[in-house]
Amino acid sequence: MGTAADSKKEMLALDGKDPGTVRRKLLEKYPPKIARKRDKQIVVNRIEPDGTVPEIQSNVRTVPGLISQRGCCYAGCKGVVLGPTRDIINITHGPVGCGFYSWLTRRNQTDPEASPDGHNFMPYCFTTDMQEEQIIFGGEKKLRQAIQEAFDNFAPKAIAVFSTCPVGLIGDDVHAVCRDMKEKLGINVFGFSCEGYKGVSQSAGHHIANNGIFTHVIGTDDTVRAGEFKINLLGEYNIGGDAFEIERIFDACGLTLVSTFSGNSSIDQFANAHTADLNLIMCHRSINYVAEMMEKKFGLPWIKINFIGAQATAKSLRKIAQYFDDPKLTERVEAVIAAELPTVEMAAAQVRPRTEGKKVMLFVGGSRAHHYQELFSEMGMRTLSAGYEFAHRDDYEGRRVLPDIKVDADSRNIQELEVLPDADRYRPRIDECRAGELAAQGLQFSEYDGMMTEMVQGSLIIDDISHHETERMIAMFKPDLFCAGIKEKYVIQKHGIPLKQLHSYDYGGPYAGFKGAINFYEDIDRMVSSRIWGYLKAPWQKNPELTAKYAFE
Amino acid sequence: MISSHSREAYSLGQIPITPSAMATQNGCKLCAPLGASLVFKGIRGAVPLLHGSQGCSTYIRRYLISHFREPVDIACSNFAEQTAVFGGGANLKTALENVSRQYDPALIGIATTCLSETIGDDVPMFIKEYRAGRNAATVPPMVHVSTPSYQGTHMEGFHAAVLAVVSALAHDGTAGSEQRVNIFPGMLSPADLRHLKDIVAAFGLKAMVLPDYSETLDGGLWDTYQRIPSGGTSVEDIATAGSALASIELGHTLASRTLTAASLLEERFGVRAIRIGLPIGLRQTDALMLALAEVSGRPVPPRFTEQRGRLLDSLVDGHKHVNTIRAAVYGEDDLVAGVTAFLSEIGITPVVCATGGRSRHLTAAVQALVPQKRHAHITVLEEADFAAIEAAVAAVQPDVIIGHSKGYAMSRRLSIPLVRVGFPIHDRMGGARLLHVGYEGALALSDRLANALIDQRQAASPVGYTYM
Numbered sequence A: 001m002g003t004a005a006d007s008k009k010e011m012l013a014l015d016g017k018d019p020g021t022v023r024r025k026l027l028e029k030y031p032p033k034i035a036r037k038r039d040k041q042i043v044v045n046r047i048e049p050d051g052t053v054p055e056i057q058s059n060v061r062t063v064p065g066l067i068s069q070r071g072c073c074y075a076g077c078k079g080v081v082l083g084p085t086r087d088i089i090n091i092t093h094g095p096v097g098c099g100f101y102s103w104l105t106r107r108n109q110t111d112p113e114a115s116p117d118g119h120n121f122m123p124y125c126f127t128t129d130m131q132e133e134q135i136i137f138g139g140e141k142k143l144r145q146a147i148q149e150a151f152d153n154f155a156p157k158a159i160a161v162f163s164t165c166p167v168g169l170i171g172d173d174v175h176a177v178c179r180d181m182k183e184k185l186g187i188n189v190f191g192f193s194c195e196g197y198k199g200v201s202q203s204a205g206h207h208i209a210n211n212g213i214f215t216h217v218i219g220t221d222d223t224v225r226a227g228e229f230k231i232n233l234l235g236e237y238n239i240g241g242d243a244f245e246i247e248r249i250f251d252a253c254g255l256t257l258v259s260t261f262s263g264n265s266s267i268d269q270f271a272n273a274h275t276a277d278l279n280l281i282m283c284h285r286s287i288n289y290v291a292e293m294m295e296k297k298f299g300l301p302w303i304k305i306n307f308i309g310a311q312a313t314a315k316s317l318r319k320i321a322q323y324f325d326d327p328k329l330t331e332r333v334e335a336v337i338a339a340e341l342p343t344v345e346m347a348a349a350q351v352r353p354r355t356e357g358k359k360v361m362l363f364v365g366g367s368r369a370h371h372y373q374e375l376f377s378e379m380g381m382r383t384l385s386a387g388y389e390f391a392h393r394d395d396y397e398g399r400r401v402l403p404d405i406k407v408d409a410d411s412r413n414i415q416e417l418e419v420l421p422d423a424d425r426y427r428p429r430i431d432e433c434r435a436g437e438l439a440a441q442g443l444q445f446s447e448y449d450g451m452m453t454e455m456v457q458g459s460l461i462i463d464d465i466s467h468h469e470t471e472r473m474i475a476m477f478k479p480d481l482f483c484a485g486i487k488e489k490y491v492i493q494k495h496g497i498p499l500k501q502l503h504s505y506d507y508g509g510p511y512a513g514f515k516g517a518i519n520f521y522e523d524i525d526r527m528v529s530s531r532i533w534g535y536l537k538a539p540w541q542k543n544p545e546l547t548a549k550y551a552f553e
Numbered sequence B: 001m002i003s004s005h006s007r008e009a010y011s012l013g014q015i016p017i018t019p020s021a022m023a024t025q026n027g028c029k030l031c032a033p034l035g036a037s038l039v040f041k042g043i044r045g046a047v048p049l050l051h052g053s054q055g056c057s058t059y060i061r062r063y064l065i066s067h068f069r070e071p072v073d074i075a076c077s078n079f080a081e082q083t084a085v086f087g088g089g090a091n092l093k094t095a096l097e098n099v100s101r102q103y104d105p106a107l108i109g110i111a112t113t114c115l116s117e118t119i120g121d122d123v124p125m126f127i128k129e130y131r132a133g134r135n136a137a138t139v140p141p142m143v144h145v146s147t148p149s150y151q152g153t154h155m156e157g158f159h160a161a162v163l164a165v166v167s168a169l170a171h172d173g174t175a176g177s178e179q180r181v182n183i184f185p186g187m188l189s190p191a192d193l194r195h196l197k198d199i200v201a202a203f204g205l206k207a208m209v210l211p212d213y214s215e216t217l218d219g220g221l222w223d224t225y226q227r228i229p230s231g232g233t234s235v236e237d238i239a240t241a242g243s244a245l246a247s248i249e250l251g252h253t254l255a256s257r258t259l260t261a262a263s264l265l266e267e268r269f270g271v272r273a274i275r276i277g278l279p280i281g282l283r284q285t286d287a288l289m290l291a292l293a294e295v296s297g298r299p300v301p302p303r304f305t306e307q308r309g310r311l312l313d314s315l316v317d318g319h320k321h322v323n324t325i326r327a328a329v330y331g332e333d334d335l336v337a338g339v340t341a342f343l344s345e346i347g348i349t350p351v352v353c354a355t356g357g358r359s360r361h362l363t364a365a366v367q368a369l370v371p372q373k374r375h376a377h378i379t380v381l382e383e384a385d386f387a388a389i390e391a392a393v394a395a396v397q398p399d400v401i402i403g404h405s406k407g408y409a410m411s412r413r414l415s416i417p418l419v420r421v422g423f424p425i426h427d428r429m430g431g432a433r434l435l436h437v438g439y440e441g442a443l444a445l446s447d448r449l450a451n452a453l454i455d456q457r458q459a460a461s462p463v464g465y466t467y468m
């Protein structure tokens, strides 16, 4: 098996702790049935020579009573995927809370001036605010009125409706209401049956959102916009201004961004996204369905890229240049990288004396727990353990395991759309021969290798980490930094360990691209070097004789 | 007398009324299980558990956490699609089992979400079934409260949970057998709760404050792991609430409820129920002092007379900044009533008093608290959203807006300064440490009000005066 060097690395991977013991400690409090279930979701990484990694159970239902990080299907659909689009009025059909809690809490930014009409409905929260009457007699009438009101007050070009839990039970036909209102108002109106109980996490909502945008919006406008090297960026949500930085880099490289799903986006961009020539996938989990369906219907290939991390950004830009295979573009891309990288590397060198060797854990989302490891390694920080909140096996182990993934009852109910090539508009962008050539040069289409293949041997991967396991990990490893979300933030910090929010970036960002990397280094440096953690105990607590001494004097 | 109707604005004067809308645009209320969870967080060793799908508990946790900046554990029975069809009994039992095992709680507080309410799950029966198979000594007490958000806001959830806890746990006591008073404070900040406890203690009384999340939601760093943050009112103290001298419940709009925790204790044990408004401002705090003096049979301790003096002194000092000023206030019914009373004491006219709440009692409370000659200038909005509130505020252009973070967009659009009070405050530090009650709370509030006005004048002055 492994060489001596390998096993040394492994020692380092878990801080020299025995993985078996660590796992046992994580599970010992659970009743046997739950321990057995969680056992399959906690895996020690091992990359075989052929690149395969151990199987990790994921995308399975959280056990009732275990406090999880996860949200619901509605949150994934309305909050994550559709939320960042500025000019669709999103109406939450349900009681007041669901809409209120998802009201502008994700720190998505947008630039309303980028659209001629200047529409921006993101700061608003529209809900039918269902009352008992609707629960008993049905809410379709109220929904109809809500759509009408939104139209009368704001004249938007599109309205989307999101169903929350009670709606599914009382049997409102939101899609029929949307169809009627679309006809009546002459604007695009479409609905999502994203009731919170569907699926096991936000992930189901991503899929439902993908299906809905694909069915109701993508391909509704065939206008071909001017510009060369047309791309779509998928799975980028402009948290803390990430999309702005990526757009800046694209501009500098001479790439034409047709649409982003969905950071800093307008519905008009979705409508003619199919006119681009390449789809770039950032967050594979939340958006891969759209990419797959666009490929089938319109012939657009997709590649996985990552703009988190300066090196990763450079690598991603080179992949794009490789695809378009145009000397002018390649030259420009290289010039941009040459101009930007040195500054970033200088910034990294500045923080490294304080960050080098520090230990970090990342438990978040469906792609960030992977992507952010890049930034940490640029600062010399080590990832001890990581895991996703709502990802599937392919996000951990790579898409090669797709055929082996068992579909359970929870996922079976999420519709897989039947997609066929469009009779007029299907246009393969590259032929198979060329794709094969590029693949031989290392440009993989429709591939994602997952998080585990890029992590150190022997590190610990935990899917859907519970509150209890989080506590255990903290106690056992005392990492220098923990990355998760706001729900975990204060419990971790109670232990004197700083937490970086990787959903909303706390108050910071952008962290993508070149400038973002510098921001991130600086923010993390401040966190892991903060002196506050050293003051945890008062002098008289640290040293009880002190009080006695002063008292004596 | 003006009657109450839903979704309407009542003009006590000539201000135009916002038409009622069907949908809610930018709500000014949260949902019922959030209020109930907050109550359970105020009981020592308790774990809240929501019966429904996990999204609600996740959203509610993230919301409470972003205000309090403290860990907030809320478990969930985690419905699946099949559960939604066949009912949540099995899920609830699994959840109860797991919560018991992980936390060893002193109490599990179970609130329902809209989903389990729509299904019509019989939660009391599930609890009974769960307990039946187990050794009573090892199973923690459980309190169930029904909290459908299509019937009420977070305040309905809050008050319903207080009542449910008292009703389920208070089974002992002879009224007046202890030098103790029950305080039902309503939804106040941890700083408020600490201050209230100090006040009661100064009268030589023990206090059973329900809920008391002053420590659980505003604690220090941990040197050892706390499975459930320390603090809160103990189950034992709630159990013997019947032996108190009196119960004091705070909040005028509680009058809209047929049964409250205090009235229940009066019925069950003969513990006298006293209802006063939230002690915000001078007269409301005076009322609290008088009530405590009467219950304890002791005079008001001199330090409160001193605090009152300092408050008055500062009001005299600051009156040039605040007198004749016009303000808009929004938030929970009782908070708005309390702040309104205080504003009118210091010469500020509360031109808009708005709530998303549905006690339908705010209008009456405002009428009672503000001198009649000012009524003509006041618009009261009940069951309002921010679309309605902003329209009303824009129409009267007050000098200052008072309320929680969700009004920031309005304050920005209208260029009117916002002074933050209440919940949620997620765009400032220290939301949980804001003091509203007592003479000290009034002092803090009046300073912040005056400073917001000074700040604006200073910023607008072309010269940049430093002596205001």
Ligand code: SF4
Binding pocket: A094, A095, A096, A097, A098, A099, A164, A165, A166, B031, B032, B033, B055, B056, B059, B112, B113, B114, B115, B149, B150
């Ligand atoms: S379903 Fe009801 S309980 Fe759940 S978040 Fe929505 S309003 Fe609140």
Ligand code: SF4
Binding pocket: A072, A073, A074, A075, A094, A098, A163, A164, A165, A166, A194, A195, A196, A197, B053, B054, B055, B056, B057, B059, B113, B114, B115
């Ligand atoms: S009711 Fe359903 S949709 Fe709404 S927050 Fe709860 S789980 Fe999500």
